[in-house]
Amino acid sequence: MPRAPAPLPPMRCGLSDEERTPTVFSTPAAQEAGVSASRLRRGDLVSLGYGLWRLREVEPAQLDLLRALQDLHPEGVFTHATAARVLGLWLTGRLGAGAVIHLAEPRHHGGGTQRPGLRCHRLPPDAPVRVVDGVRVTTSPWTFVDLAKGGAHLDALVALGDSIVRVAHSERRRRELPPGVGTLVELREGVASRPRVKGIRAAREALDLVRSGSGSPQESRLRVAVVLAGVDEPEVNPRIVLSTGQWLRVDLAWLDAKVIVEYDGDQHRTDQRQWREDVERDANLRADGWEVIRVTADVFRPAHLETFLWQLRGHLARRSPVGGGAR
Known part of the structure; x- marks a missing residue:
């Protein structure tokens, strides 16, 4: 009976000095860690093409794959949706579709690497880059x-932009913000620095709506739908102070009309504790004169969206001090 393969040693993968036992690794990383060519041929490893290996019985981790590719492309830069995922940005709709890895190398390099699932790009030498988690x-x-x-x-573009300029309302949440979060000023400067590239008009249009x-990305999408329908723009996650002194944050609010819209993800329906908290919140808000409208993912279906907008316009028209709420 053949002996089981020896465990793989920890390796330095990508641009990080941290040693880890990866689910995907490159031949250079294995060689540096002292893994022999015969060990790479053992049955617990699978070749992913030139220079890449993965553990047969373990689901490959995306970042392990990117670090391994970084080993094989030392000057490479991950771009597009791949960069967005590493940076922790929100990808919805077409932006999040597909599993293609986007890799760019400086323009002085030759033709792009031919590897399944990899799309190659050219990157100007002045493109701003950063290193995150070894890539x-x-x-x-x-x-x-x-x-x-x-x-x-x-x-989807507005949601992406909103995720870049996210804010946290507590120290704990600030520590949890992903590496891609920045400021609105930085985002505006980044868009302004590329005035003649393809897609700049769409970027500028979305930028005007970024807040x-x-x-969540669904809150962003809902706000965009409301504004494009001609309804006055709401406050985003404002702090509401009740007459009892209690305060809480809500998703979207029209403060003058005292109308609130809350977007409920699946956890609001499946988590009993969350559901009870929502019921209590709504009761407290309504006791203080607020109208609360709760919506789910169904709101993005055309018929449901029209019904929601009809409800919202009605509440705003009745409750606004000047009968406003729609342009």
């Missing part, structure tokens, strides 16, 4: 403009 990626503003080239819907404070 080199384009910065969030550059990535925002790159993704605007692909014909994504406006609401800080959004708590």
